[in-house]
Amino acid sequence: MGLCCSQCQGIEMEFNRKTAASQLRRYRKRGAGGTTRVLIDALEAMGVDGLTLLDIGGGIGIIQHELLMVGVMRATGVDASTAYLEAAREEAARQGHGDRVAFHHGDFAALAAQIAPADVVTLDRVICCYHDMGALVGLSAARARKLYGVVYPRDTWWNRMGIALVNFIMRVRRRPFRTFVYPTDAVEAVIVRNGLARQFHRQTLVWQVVVYGRSPAAQAP
Numbered sequence: 001m002g003l004c005c006s007q008c009q010g011i012e013m014e015f016n017r018k019t020a021a022s023q024l025r026r027y028r029k030r031g032a033g034g035t036t037r038v039l040i041d042a043l044e045a046m047g048v049d050g051l052t053l054l055d056i057g058g059g060i061g062i063i064q065h066e067l068l069m070v071g072v073m074r075a076t077g078v079d080a081s082t083a084y085l086e087a088a089r090e091e092a093a094r095q096g097h098g099d100r101v102a103f104h105h106g107d108f109a110a111l112a113a114q115i116a117p118a119d120v121v122t123l124d125r126v127i128c129c130y131h132d133m134g135a136l137v138g139l140s141a142a143r144a145r146k147l148y149g150v151v152y153p154r155d156t157w158w159n160r161m162g163i164a165l166v167n168f169i170m171r172v173r174r175r176p177f178r179t180f181v182y183p184t185d186a187v188e189a190v191i192v193r194n195g196l197a198r199q200f201h202r203q204t205l206v207w208q209v210v211v212y213g214r215s216p217a218a219q220a221p
């Protein structure tokens with residue numbers, strides 16, 4: 001079995017109905033938190049009124065729900081987990097904006113050709129779940145007309161050690177899911193090659209939140 005196939009199988013196993021239900025409960029009780037909140041606030045401050053959103057690996061759809069509430073016109077959610085996509089759909093309907101979100105199930109790198117570009121593209125804690133950073137980041141950055149927001153692990157020794165430990169445990173338990181930490185320079189090089197420049201950066205011990213913008217001259221009408 002190839003890594004892509006086993007990784008997508010691993011995603012379905014790890015991001016399952018039980019974890020989706022628990023995330024949904026937490027979101028309904030406490031709202032968006034941590035670095036997800038930082039990313040949402042940064043995007044809102046840059047202006048999202050009337051824009052379209054493509055949220056890749058959006059899980060239960062927190063970024064979609066929050067940005068639709070503050071001016072985003074339409075959103076598209078793409079997720080490799082059936083359970084998370086269902087939870088996102090249920091929450092969108094509950095919040096009354098189900099008709100403004102389109103959902104696609106599957107691996108974004110495989111589906112990319114069928115997904116239209118959007119003004120704002122987000123990947124919140126998704127790059128670390130995927131084995132082919134170049135494909136995921138390159139294909140998604142190419143679809144961002146104005147803003148590209150990502151949350152992914154800092155390339156530090158403690159993150160590399162933590163991820164090696166998590167992957168070791170996964171291997172021992174014979175679970176196919178793996179996590180990845182990529183060099184910031186390598187991720188950023190792919191993004192910059194796609195015509196985007198860094199506009200916002202914030203980091204915690206583990207994560208970095210970065211928003212890139214496309215120069216107005218390079219934005220499609």
Ligand SMILES: C[S@@+](CC[C@H](N)C(=O)[O-])C[C@H]1O[C@@H](n2cnc3c(N)ncnc32)[C@H](O)[C@@H]1O
Nearest residue numbers: 057058059079080081084107108124125126129
């Ligand atoms: C750690 S969760 C993050 C969910 C959400 N963005 C958040 O921060 O709460 C990773 C999500 O990315 C999705 N995912 C990982 N790789 C993906 C890919 N190649 N295409 C689409 N979704 C993917 C998983 O199914 C999962 O929902």
